[in-house]
Amino acid sequence: MSNIRHALTVKRSDDFAQWYQEVISAADMAEESGVRGCMVIKPWGYGIWERIQRLLDQRIKDTGHDNCYFPIFIPLSNFEREAEHVDGFAKEMAVVTHHRLIADGSGKLIPDPEAKLEEPLVVRPTSETIIGDAMARWIQSWRDLPLLTNQWANVVRWEMRTRMFLRTSEFLWQEGHTAHADEAEAKEHTLRMLEVYRACAEEDLALPVIAGEKPENERFPGAVETWSIEAMMQDGKALQAGTSHYLGTNFSEAAGIRYQDKEGGQQLCHTTSWGVSTRMIGGVIMTHGDDDGLRVPPTIAPWQVVILPMLRDKPEDEALLAYCEELRAALAQKTAFGERLRVLLDKKPGKAAAKRWDWVRKGAPVIIEVGGRDMEGGVVSMLRRDALWADSGKPDFHSPEKMAAAEQIPSLLEEIQASLFNEAQERRDRNIERGITTMEQLSEFYAEDKAQPGWAEVQWSKPTGDDLEAVVEQLKALKLTIRNVPMNGEPVDGTCIFTGQPAIERIYVAKAY
């Protein structure tokens, strides 16, 4: 293996944003499509999304939800019913106004003026209002509750500044929507789904997250409470990786979601909604990527083990392939994380070194090279993507006996998963500053010349309304936002750094994506 230290041209420490873009293209995950704000998700990127989908879908089903599918088009009038909701979304919606094209005089296609819709349709930015209509039809009595539904879908928000996976005009997500008999049950469900997201992020994606409530200025438009999981990227910024909303009776009132209670009275349902999206893949890249490319956690790697025979276009290749195939077949029978291993024997033509670097950049967790000498010795040359380099500065190859490798790999994958999580968690914890008690200190901590300062955990008095707006403005001047109020925050013991009043709770502030 050649000793090239960087598979990429940009290091994280040089230009994190540029490095991010380079990883996406070097790992062949996605690319700009040419259509404004929309990306093409390529096989390696989509394969990771398929893994996330499968694991999260099981978690969502395990908590009693059924998948449904609702229309992509939402009539304008649906948005008129919930004022806050439309204020939040009207600025960035794709609007369908015609249902036919026609050639103009010059042969150019234009929307046919004869085919104008009476009521324009919005391409869903989120589905509370259209699913609310269905809930109103489906729910009659307390016996129909709770109603627990989920859909996997594409949504469109007309973003002005886009960045692949993190913010695109069209993105893929799941959105869960539930209706409950009362506030307590709906709030409990909001938190149950937040916990599902925490578990998915931490256990499946190896992303340590902090679960907590968003301050009122960061609530989902129309929500009573918004909760989030927040992850720290390697540049110290926060990424909101998933949200869960308690919607009170706001959408029920708008759509007429009512049930007859046990006493025969009519009651409004309390609803929730929650979603995670392809954005999570951006979080995986910025958490686990290194200067050689992506490192994919084994649970969500489309291929967990890639076997690269060093083919030489000679008759000996046949024996080498057979040797590799024995290993592949043995590995494919093994399980890790309760599933069969996903193993690729990569027979594609191409130089072994080039192919190895392709898989390093893509971040396959275990890369196994097999050459003639390995075969003679009955061994394989094995690399852990998460610990690629030995102290010597050379790739840290291990050479177990072939079938011993097959035995070791399941637990090795679990070790890699744990190691990626621990590395990220330790980095995050190292980069949370807990000693800030004044705005001056906060301002100093986030001074322009400091790269990647991380997050600050500070105490505040939980101001509301205009007082909160003033805090938000103060933070905005430092390019900071409040991330969330952690669920299991330490008790407070001081004063609010913004208002000087006695502190009520702790919050995280950070720069954010």
Next chain:
Amino acid sequence: MSNIRHALTVKRSDDFAQWYQEVISAADMAEESGVRGCMVIKPWGYGIWERIQRLLDQRIKDTGHDNCYFPIFIPLSNFEREAEHVDGFAKEMAVVTHHRLIADGSGKLIPDPEAKLEEPLVVRPTSETIIGDAMARWIQSWRDLPLLTNQWANVVRWEMRTRMFLRTSEFLWQEGHTAHADEAEAKEHTLRMLEVYRACAEEDLALPVIAGEKPENERFPGAVETWSIEAMMQDGKALQAGTSHYLGTNFSEAAGIRYQDKEGGQQLCHTTSWGVSTRMIGGVIMTHGDDDGLRVPPTIAPWQVVILPMLRDKPEDEALLAYCEELRAALAQKTAFGERLRVLLDKKPGKAAAKRWDWVRKGAPVIIEVGGRDMEGGVVSMLRRDALWADSGKPDFHSPEKMAAAEQIPSLLEEIQASLFNEAQERRDRNIERGITTMEQLSEFYAEDKAQPGWAEVQWSKPTGDDLEAVVEQLKALKLTIRNVPMNGEPVDGTCIFTGQPAIERIYVAKAY
């Protein structure tokens, strides 16, 4: 079990179209959404789609395709490049013209005139043109070929007359798109994917189909060859259940999909595309449904076995539930069709009889009722949904010992799958008329007063152009269309029933969905 003979109010023989709608609502599969032409797919309908997706996705991956995701929006100019393609689709596309809403004077939302798109975007009706753009970027050399890609997505075609699952403005599908070095390889791939669809339809959905080539008037807009699988519904009509297209170099020319060949020359790629959609679910209903509701083939049933404890809200319920749980757990360890069994212990409140009929209407393949008397006897009461009624006119319960049931059910499920397929195939074969040699006979066969006459296999001289148009018009007068030219048709031995010239091949004609 009560002896009600019909779980539905309409029989197939009374009004097939009405029966179809009733099955969908009685099985709680889908409903109209209130948004023009769009349906809501409910858990049982979506669960069947998830099963079809999983099985077909594996078949598509097994033939070397990777999944990707491409933008939902296609710039108008993409459509201008391929004239036939746009002629075929321009009439039914949803066009996005604005990216923001604004309140007018009265507070009503309207598209913001300030936010008009410079170039309108079409909501994809199919993705040849946008995927063609990507192929043009991705393919440089013969080494990049074949390029085998697939996406699962929603598409929109502005249909005037819609019918749930069969024809909706928005529908879900997969669309495969491939590029090849030459015509022979692309044509071979077109047929390989047709065979994948045949296997999926017959083995997974138990839908017997006839694979063959569409006549030129029925080709996909822009295709050189279109192939289809055609299934016969119980009313004798044909349903096109999937298509595979050889696109020649039409889309390559339009999008500039070129490669450098081994000699260094520039060549156009030959492309293919192929798709199946939620329409297949309509085919499942109209093939396997009966006068009691749906019958779902076990391979695609979200739940293959449903256990219904006859709960009485008494302390004995606990022992009954434990008894049922033992059976559920035993069944969940069993496999059929190479997968673990999907077994539901339905503990929901409600009268046992009502719940039983819910599952009959939904078509769960095996329904097991367990009452106190069953438990005392150590047995269960088991119903096959595909053979619900005994000759006596009573439900045909079997009462195996509990653990014997667990042993029998895997092979029973395989038997049910085969039985549904055979029943459909025998019916289809019975309803294909092969003796028609003149237009008079054809006209007689499809006379208005004959209900459900089935298909006619006739011989023709394969006219083209205007001559074909004349044939199409003749058939149209009888409300018939040419379905396809079967792949392994019998040799011809007569004259064309349309032109009187020597026959060249056999074709199927039928009324169709």
